[in-house]
Amino acid sequence: MAENLNQIGLTAFTKLAATRQEAVNMAEPEYLPKEDAYAANRLAKQLHPKHQYFVISKIKDHGEGVKCFTFVPDTKRKTEHVAYFAAGQYLSVNLDIDGMPVTRAYSISSSPKMAAEGEIELTIKQVPGGLVSNWIHENWKVGTRVDTSGPLGTFTYEGLRDAKTVIGIAGGSGITPFLSMARAIADGDEEFQLILLYGSRTEDTIVYKAEFDALEARTDKVKVVHVLSHEEKEGFEHGFITAELIQKYAPKEAYSVFLCGPQAMYDFVDKELAKLKLRRKFIRHELFGEMHNPKAQKEYPKDITVPENVRITVIKEGTSQVIEGSTDDSVLQILEKNGIAAPSHCRSGECGWCHSRLVSGEVYIPTSVDGRREADKKFGYIHPCVSFPLSDMTIEVKPKS
Ligand code: FES
Known part of the structure; x- marks a missing residue:
């Protein structure tokens, strides 16, 4: 086959598809090599890791309930580098608070240059009554091991779109x-x-x-x-x-x-x-944090009677279980409060990571945070992080990776 399309004559060009099909038919069936066999895949994994494992190396208290945590790679858990990021991105932190699996998204406060030098910082402010930020302030010490996502988010400068x-x-x-x-x-x-x-x-x-x-x-x-x-x-x-x-x-x-x-x-x-x-x-x-108090919103349905609590049947990896939760909480919060680890990152309806199938039941999704595609809406998919139950429901959830 010619190396370059410009070198192919018209007759040969019209036969390209047939020639390729012939080559496919003659090929021996064999498994693709593991993805790490390709240098491009190895590089992509380094740049966009699903998880980053860190150890806290420094903590600086800035007053006003604000602490800055500096992380370095936890080489014992096979994180060798800090993934490079664009200024404005965030990390989603995975936590286990008394058996409750939760995630929280925190913007990175350090510079991309610092990541290239092997450190990264999250600055976390205590939220009055906030479960996670207060737990972090009390429990994270120098030496604590922390599991985060790779860099995520689109609150970044883009020269083609943004003004100078x-x-x-x-x-x-x-x-x-x-x-x-x-x-x-x-x-x-x-x-x-x-x-x-x-x-x-x-x-x-x-x-x-x-x-x-x-x-x-x-x-x-x-x-x-x-x-x-x-x-x-x-x-x-x-x-x-x-x-x-x-x-x-x-x-x-x-x-x-x-x-x-x-x-x-x-x-x-x-x-x-x-x-x-x-x-x-x-x-x-920037989408900043979870939505609370859905019933106070203007567009919350007034024409139906919403119970205080609902039962949710959760289908996950072929098994199902029934849990209960408050209609003041998002579906994701109810899952977590019942000890079910569900995928999530932004918790703001934007990233689509928690994307799940609503098999039956009704939910309230505030328009301002409904980041679903049209096809998701049509085929009954929801983002549990910004969906609030209005009735008993059944949901199919992906396993957390
Ligand atoms: S966690 Fe990002 S859309 Fe739900």
Whole structure:
């Protein structure tokens, strides 16, 4: 067969399919070699590992219920490298809390350069009443072994889609992906201009202020504007992040807006952004955490009687079991509270990792987090992390890999 399609004459070209079929028919049936036999597969596994096993090497307390955990590869469990990532991505952490298998997604706060040097950091803020963040703060010590996913998420700068300047809008622990981006810019690994509007209550409660000051001194591509909601002080903006404030710092030319923070911040800032009439592709939201309290939402069904508790028949790996749970919890939370390990990463309806078949029953899925494809909707698939039961139901769940 000719090496190059340009060298093939027209007659031979029309016979290509037949010639290939003939070669297929003559071939001996044999198993493909194991995937690790190919260098490209080995590289892909290194870049996109399903799991990364780490050991905590350092813990830094930043006050305000915020701790930064530094991980190094756990070579005893065969993680030799930290997988490279794009600034803005997250790791999904696998935990076992008193027999309950749970996952949580935390944005990476360190730079991609640091990963190449063998370390990676997660900055985790305690959530009042939050089961997992409080458990982590109490239980993770230097030397603790931690099991995470590979780098995940799409809250990253993409030169083909995003404008050259990004207005970052951060509130609370939503600062972590921006810290990674600012560090990547200062390292020369990202090329965009970052103007960060960072909301805090008072100057004393600003987390990572010294780090951002140092990054601004290293590069003129990072500018941080601190916006204090509970304090008026010279050198700081006061109040909330409004359309006027965004316009004050935005360039004349096109700019992208990246938001990361609590739901209340999105609700407020999204209304302000609507006034600016930016192109949709220039507004990016990081999905941040689980949705709680579904019954308080406007679109929660009012025309049916939803029981307090439901029974869920779970089919997994050919067996079935019946569990019970509250209609205030997502289907994923109910599975976990009953000790069933189900696949999940983002817990926000975006990644599709928890994708499961709803065999029967009704669920409420808030429109804002319904990240399913049309085919999933048509054929009865749901994302249990953002699906809240409205009735007894049966669900088929994939095993956790
Ligand atoms: S865990 Fe990502 S969609 Fe459910």
